[in-house]
Amino acid sequence: MSEPGGPKEPPGRGADVVWSVIGTLIAGVLAWGGIGWLLDRWLGTRFLVAIGVLVGAAGAFYLIIRRHGSG
Amino acid sequence: MTAPTLPLAREGFHAPGIEIFEWPDIVHLEVAGVDLSINRVVLQMFLVVLLVWGLFFFAFRSPKLVPSGLQNVMESMVDFIRNQIVLEVIGREGLRFLPYLTTLFAFVFIGNVGGIIPPILFPLNGRMALPAIMALCSLLLFISIGISSQGPRYFLNALFPPGLPKVLYILVTPIEFISTFIVRPVTLAIRLLANMIAGHLILSVFFVASGYMLTSMNISVVFGVGALIFSVALIAFELFVAGLQAYVFTILSAVYIAGAMEPEH
Numbered sequence: 001m002s003e004p005g006g007p008k009e010p011p012g013r014g015a016d017v018v019w020s021v022i023g024t025l026i027a028g029v030l031a032w033g034g035i036g037w038l039l040d041r042w043l044g045t046r047f048l049v050a051i052g053v054l055v056g057a058a059g060a061f062y063l064i065i066r067r068h069g070s071g
Numbered sequence: 072m073t074a075p076t077l078p079l080a081r082e083g084f085h086a087p088g089i090e091i092f093e094w095p096d097i098v099h100l101e102v103a104g105v106d107l108s109i110n111r112v113v114l115q116m117f118l119v120v121l122l123v124w125g126l127f128f129f130a131f132r133s134p135k136l137v138p139s140g141l142q143n144v145m146e147s148m149v150d151f152i153r154n155q156i157v158l159e160v161i162g163r164e165g166l167r168f169l170p171y172l173t174t175l176f177a178f179v180f181i182g183n184v185g186g187i188i189p190p191i192l193f194p195l196n197g198r199m200a201l202p203a204i205m206a207l208c209s210l211l212l213f214i215s216i217g218i219s220s221q222g223p224r225y226f227l228n229a230l231f232p233p234g235l236p237k238v239l240y241i242l243v244t245p246i247e248f249i250s251t252f253i254v255r256p257v258t259l260a261i262r263l264l265a266n267m268i269a270g271h272l273i274l275s276v277f278f279v280a281s282g283y284m285l286t287s288m289n290i291s292v293v294f295g296v297g298a299l300i301f302s303v304a305l306i307a308f309e310l311f312v313a314g315l316q317a318y319v320f321t322i323l324s325a326v327y328i329a330g331a332m333e334p335e336h
Contacts, residue, residue: 015319016160016326023258027250035245059242063232 028060087275160325176321183313194267206260209324217331228334277302
């Protein structure tokens with residue numbers, strides 16, 4: 001059932017936007033921070049977790065702007 | 072915390088802590104190594120299930136065209152979920168989820184409200200088990216709705232949002248996986264749990280402190296009166312939080328269902 005729902009944006013969808021933004025940010029940091037942490041353990045380094053967190057945050061911001069940005 | 076400035080720091084005052092969420096077993100039961108003991112929280116859960124069932128049963132047992140009393144109250148609740156959540160977030164095709172979302176709202180709300188109703192005075196959702204199971208239900212529901220409305224492509228659409236440059240999927244797909252299938256249910260459960268724990272702790276601290284100061288036989292009695300008045304205001308605030316958290320839990324479940332029904336565009 002993939003009928004086009006039309007471009008309507010129902011009002012009162014503030015709560016879900018807020019939680020979607022927060023959720024994506026947490027997920028970004030967790031996902032890539034986790035990958036960095038695993039790589040750190042595997043390679044015996046200590047800096048990849050920090051890079052992972054930054055990469056994850058950047059990816060999350062990209063997703064958030066794409067999804068909720070006005071452009 | 073400077074001791075002389077705090078009347079509470081004199082002697083003997085013990086602020087209630089997280090131990091007020093732990094109840095001893097009333098009936099100890101273990102089946103095949105699984106602890107199925109019954110304590111006060113489990114009894115309260117049975118009570119809430121019975122209450123939710125009873126409210127709906129007696130409200131709609133012989134519905135009148137012009138509702139009154141209980142039917143009126145329950146109809147406004149169903150109307151609220153239908154108009155403000157289902158139609159607003161999912162649309163007409165979401166009406167088949169109205170029973171699930173209404174039950175969810177009623178169960179969460181009545182469970183929460185137990186925190187301010189004597190002699191219960193304990194929010195059911197202040198224990199992780201129930202929020203976790205309800206969040207799991209919502210997770211399984213939106214995954215199965217996704218599969219039934221989009222087929223296996225649901226996972227493809229969820230993990231690889233269409234329209235991105237291919238190279239970015241390396242960056243985005245792990246985020247989408249964690250965000251959709253882990254962060255969603257975990258935040259759903261923790262938001263409810265944390266709100267209920269915080270509310271219950273604040274209420275307990277205020278009432279215990281009021282009682283302590285009112286019986287202290289010195290100047291603290293004045294503060295005790297203030298604290299008691301504030302505690303009563305906090306009860307009203309807790310009622311508001313109980314409703315708000317039930318609403319947030321329900322509307323986010325609806326948002327996830329809506330997201331699973333149609334691929335992102």
